[in-house]
Amino acid sequence: MSLRIYSTLTQALEPFEPFVSGQVxxxxxxxxxYDLCHIGHARSALVFEVVRRYFESSGxxxxxxxNFTDVDDKIINRARQLGIPWDALAFRYIQxxxxxxxxxxxxxxxxxxxxxxxxxxxxxxxxxxxERGLAYAVDGDVYYAVRRFPEYGKLSHRxxxxxxxxxxxxxxxxxxxxLDFALxxxxxxxxxxxxxxxxxxxxxxxxxxxxxxxxxxxETFDIHAGGEDLIFPHHENEIAQSEGATGKPFARYxxxxxxxxxxxxxxxxxxxxxxxxxxxxxRFSPEAxxxxxxxxxxxxxxxxxxxxVLEKAKALAGLQDFLRAVDRLGAGTAPRQPEGGLAxxxxxxxxxxxxxxxxxxxxxxFNTARALAVLFDVVREGNRLLSEAGEAAARDPGELPALRxxxxxxxxxxxxxxxxxxxxxPVVSAFATVRLQRPAAEALQELSVLVQCGASxxxxxxxxxxxxxxxxxxxxxxxxxxxAWAAADAIRQALTAQGFRLEDTKTATHAVSQSTxxxxxxxxxxxxxxE
RNA sequence: GACGCCGUGGCUGAAAGGUGAAGCAGUGGGCUGCAAACCCACGGAUGCAUGUUCGAGUCAUGCCGGCGUCUCCA
Numbered sequence: 001m002s003l004r005i006y007s008t009l010t011q012a013l014e015p016f017e018p019f020v021s022g023q024v025x026x027x028x029x030x031x032x033x034y035d036l037c038h039i040g041h042a043r044s045a046l047v048f049e050v051v052r053r054y055f056e057s058s059g060x061x062x063x064x065x066x067n068f069t070d071v072d073d074k075i076i077n078r079a080r081q082l083g084i085p086w087d088a089l090a091f092r093y094i095q096x097x098x099x100x101x102x103x104x105x106x107x108x109x110x111x112x113x114x115x116x117x118x119x120x121x122x123x124x125x126x127x128x129x130x131e132r133g134l135a136y137a138v139d140g141d142v143y144y145a146v147r148r149f150p151e152y153g154k155l156s157h158r159x160x161x162x163x164x165x166x167x168x169x170x171x172x173x174x175x176x177x178x179l180d181f182a183l184x185x186x187x188x189x190x191x192x193x194x195x196x197x198x199x200x201x202x203x204x205x206x207x208x209x210x211x212x213x214x215x216x217x218x219e220t221f222d223i224h225a226g227g228e229d230l231i232f233p234h235h236e237n238e239i240a241q242s243e244g245a246t247g248k249p250f251a252r253y254x255x256x257x258x259x260x261x262x263x264x265x266x267x268x269x270x271x272x273x274x275x276x277x278x279x280x281x282x283r284f285s286p287e288a289x290x291x292x293x294x295x296x297x298x299x300x301x302x303x304x305x306x307x308x309v310l311e312k313a314k315a316l317a318g319l320q321d322f323l324r325a326v327d328r329l330g331a332g333t334a335p336r337q338p339e340g341g342l343a344x345x346x347x348x349x350x351x352x353x354x355x356x357x358x359x360x361x362x363x364x365x366f367n368t369a370r371a372l373a374v375l376f377d378v379v380r381e382g383n384r385l386l387s388e389a390g391e392a393a394a395r396d397p398g399e400l401p402a403l404r405x406x407x408x409x410x411x412x413x414x415x416x417x418x419x420x421x422x423x424x425x426p427v428v429s430a431f432a433t434v435r436l437q438r439p440a441a442e443a444l445q446e447l448s449v450l451v452q453c454g455a456s457x458x459x460x461x462x463x464x465x466x467x468x469x470x471x472x473x474x475x476x477x478x479x480x481x482x483x484a485w486a487a488a489d490a491i492r493q494a495l496t497a498q499g500f501r502l503e504d505t506k507t508a509t510h511a512v513s514q515s516t517x518x519x520x521x522x523x524x525x526x527x528x529x530x531e
Numbered sequence: 532g533a534c535g536c537c538g539u540g541g542c543u544g545a546a547a548g549g550u551g552a553a554g555c556a557g558u559g560g561g562c563u564g565c566a567a568a569c570c571c572a573c574g575g576a577u578g579c580a581u582g583u584u585c586g587a588g589u590c591a592u593g594c595c596g597g598c599g600u601c602u603c604c605a
Contacts, residue, residue, distance in 0.1 A: 011535090031605075044605040074603065156601080162533050163601065205603085227605030228536095234604090257605065258536085264598065267605095295554080296544060300537070301598070308543065311555045318554085321568070361545090369545055373553035380553095380570085387562085387570050485564060492566075503568050510568085 003058070003363045005223075006299060008231060008254040009155055013365060019222050019252060024060045026052065026223035027213040027251070029230055030112070032069040033093035034078045037100050038274040039293075039304050040227070040260040040267045046290055046418060047257045047298040047366075048225050049106045053416045054362050065216050066109035067209060068094055070116050071192055071202055086192055087116070100277040104286045105420050111216050115208040119194045122203045122211045125245055126183045126196075134244045138174045140186030140199040146179045149240045155254060156232035163232075181237055183207050206237035213251075214242060224251030228299075231256055258300045260293075267304065275304065287419055288313035294368040294417055315376070317514070319410065320423050322379045324512070324525050325386055326407040328426050329400060352409050354378045358416075368417060375413055382406040426510070426525040427466050434474035434528070440487070443471045444494050451498045451521065462522040469500065469511050473528040477509060 003016040018024055028048045031041055045066075055062045070090035079086040094114075101108070115122075126142055129135040134148045146152050146160060153159050163179055172178070182204035187193035193200040213221065219242070226235065235254065242250040259266045262273040280289055283306070291312040296302050354374050361370035385403055414421035447468050450461060472491050479487040492502050495511060499521045503510045508529045513521035 029605075032603085037605085040605050042605090047605095072603085156534075158534055158601075165533065165601090229600070229604050232534095232601060259599075259605075261598080266599070269604080291554095292543090303543085305543095308555095311543070315554050318568095325569090360547095364547090367545080370552075373545065376553055383569055384571090480564080483564075489565075496567090501567065504563070504566080505568090506563095512568090 004365060005253050005255065006365045007252075008235075008256050011157065014253060016253065018060065019218075019220055022059075022061060024055045024062045024223065025065075025217040025221035026055075026062065026225065027065045027067075027209070027217055027221065028109075028224070029209060029226035029234065030066040030068050030109075031093075031097055032072055032074060033090045033097060034072075034075045035093065035269070036096055036276045036278060038260075038267060038269075038276050039280055039289075040274070042100070042104060042277050042280075042289070043260050043293045043298075043302060044227050044257050045101060045106050046104065046293050047368075048255070049418050050294065050368060050416065051223070051225070051255070051366055052107075053418060054366060057412075057416045063111075063217060064109045065111045065113065065213065067212055068097070068112060068114045069205065069208065070094065070114045072205055076191055090114075090116075100281075103281050104277065104290065105418060113212045113216065115203065115212070116192075118208060118211050118215065119203065121215055122207045123184075123194075123196050125207060125211050125214075125241065128245045129183065129241065132244065134240075135183055136176065137184075137198050140184075140201055141174070141182055142184035142198055143175055143180040144183055144237065144240060144244075145176060146181070146240065147177055149244050151243070152179075152240050153236065155236045155239055158232070181206065181233065183241070206234055207241060209234070210238050210241040210245070210250075213238075214246070219246045219248050219250070221251055223253045223255060225255040225257070228256040228258055255298075257298045258302065261301050261303045262305075264301075264303065280309070284309045285313060285316070287421075288316050290417075290419055291316050291372070294372060294419075296369055298366060298368065316419075319375060319379055319414075319421060321512070322382050322386075323407050323410060323421055323423055324426055324510075326382070326403045327423075328428065328508075328510075328527055329403065352378075352405065354381075355409060355413070358413050362416070371413070371417065375410060375417075378406055378410055378413075423523065423525075426527050427470070428508075428527040428529060429470055430529045430531050431474055431477050432531050434470060436471070436474055436478065440472065440475040440491060443468050443475065444491070447472065447494070447498055458522065462524060465513075465522065466524050466526055469495065469524070469526045470528060473502075473509050473511055473526065477528060477530065 004013040005016050006012070007014050026048070028044070031037060052062050052064050068090075071086070075090055076086050079089040082089065098108070126135065129144065130137065130142065133145075135142055135144050153163065156163075160177075160179060164177075184196060184198055184201050184207075185204060186199055186201045192202055194202060213224070224235065224238075239250050261267060262275075265271060265273060267274045288309050289312075292304075292309050293302065295312065354377060357377075358371050358374045361367045361374060364370070382403060385399060385406075411421050447465070450465050450468065472495060476488045476491040479485075479491070495502060499514050500511045501514055503512070508527050511526045513524050
């Protein structure tokens with residue numbers, strides 16, 4: 001079985017064959033930087049990041065380009081409203097985009113070109129189109145002559161006549177056809193402008209992607225991707241420009257992601273129903289949000305609701321709990337830190353049937369929903385091993401490799417899905433080593449203070465929380481040994497109220513901070529071994 | 532109007548024409564001092580109607596309902 005991709009161009013699943021053996025060259029249309037990005041942008045970025053990672057995990061060398069549109073009407077208008085230079089506005093939102101991506105754990109593209117850095121390339125391309133009779137200049141503007149490109153409409157599967165019938169475009173007398181689009185716009189006073197053979201002006205929107213994609217990926221490359229709203233006119237126009245200029249096929253596979261909706265309606269600025277990435281990450285963990293965004297096919301709509309993110313946060317906790325449980329196994333009964341946690345890939349990686357199932361799912365047009373189900377299957381099987389072997393697994397060398405292999409597999413597959421499953425390694429200590437120097441009530445007081453307002457720095461807060469939770473676990477264990485259930489339960493209730501979940505096993509007690517609400521606690525896990 | 536997408540259990544959502552995933556929620560049991568977590572078991576779904584087929588969630592036709600694009604948009 002090999003990878004098949006749905007291409008908008010053919011409206012069918014196509015076997016993927018790279019243009020150059022062993023390499024994948026992909027271009028995605030990035031954002032126009034005039035405002036903060038919302039969940040819809042996050043979905044698009046995430047989906048194509050997963051595509052990129054799947055190619056990489058399949059052994060391809062990937063060159064990934066994602067542009068910034070940093071000059072356009074919206075940027076100019078917004079900057080004017082705010083009374084700041086247009087390029088300062090663009091710079092601000094490029095930074096914001098990068099911060100958002102970093103917060104989501106989505107990598108940078110290999111190349112992130114800006115339109116304004118490629119004006120000469122665009123002018124050359126426009127000149128070529130003029131030479132080939134596909135464009136015409138009028139009063140300092142240059143338009144693409146749609147009628148001169150016979151294949152116009154092949155991506156959006158509409159004829160020029162269809163498009164004109166439904167067009168809501170205002171009539172411009174200077175255009176030969178209402179569908180003709182601007183390659184170059186004469187600039188008005190006060191607007192950003194560059195010198196060109198047609199006078200001072202600025203590029204049209206579509207030309208930048210044609211110019212930059214061919215510069216960095218060649219005239220023909222593998223994958224061109226973006227939101228489905230870009231199919232027409234943006235991507236249709238790119239094809240007209242690029243294939244018109246080169247006479248060669250442009251992108252070979254066209255991928256388009258579906259919209260994020262809210263109550264069934266498209267998330268959009270104009271509807272006012274958008275949630276910025278920042279707003280979402282202020283409330284939820286990035287992994288929970290990403291789990292939601294990957295829980296359905298990338299081409300279909302995805303409804304965003306807070307309840308849905310919370311549900312995914314719980315599902316995610318199941319994955320993390322299992323990984324933590326495996327991490328704890330090696331810690332044994334000695335009061336020591338696990339040595340460096342588990343580095344993905346550092347463990348023996350025998351063939352695992354789940355990996356094959358994962359690849360079958362991803363080979364089917366990047367079916368992340370099915371791929372995620374494979375992860376949960378691995379966890380259930382692993383938990384079964386854990387519970388059947390019970391605590392004995394900690395000492396039974398026979399079970400450890402299988403469990404560690406499962407954990408390593410989960411982390412590796414999680415990486416492909418852009419899910420960070422590393423988690424915080426558990427802090428393990430032994431009951432005998434924790435000295436109870438103050439009453440439980442004082443420790444509880446400190447816990448409450450730490451949870452509410454925190455310490456001088458996040459690192460301090462985490463360290464102090466770990467310390468006090470450990471102390472409280474020891475107090476509770478002492479009470480349990482005395483069968484003072486009320487005292488033990490009071491400590492558990494207090495910890496629960498502060499956001500920790502307690503789990504008793506035969507040999508240890510674990511306290512894990514619950515991360516469904518992000519405001520909250522650092523992700524910590526403390527284990528007290530009874531001995 | 533043109534082009535396209537979607538209707539699967541309580542909710543979210545998978546499914547090579549061949550026993551209808553997975554997650555969340557629910558019920559019962561195991562484990563536990565009691566919990567929690569986990570495991571086991573259980574319950575329940577293909578919008579409607581025809582048709583093709585040995586066999587249809589899947590293919591065809593029609594209908595009903597929802598959505599998108601054709602204008603800047605991920």
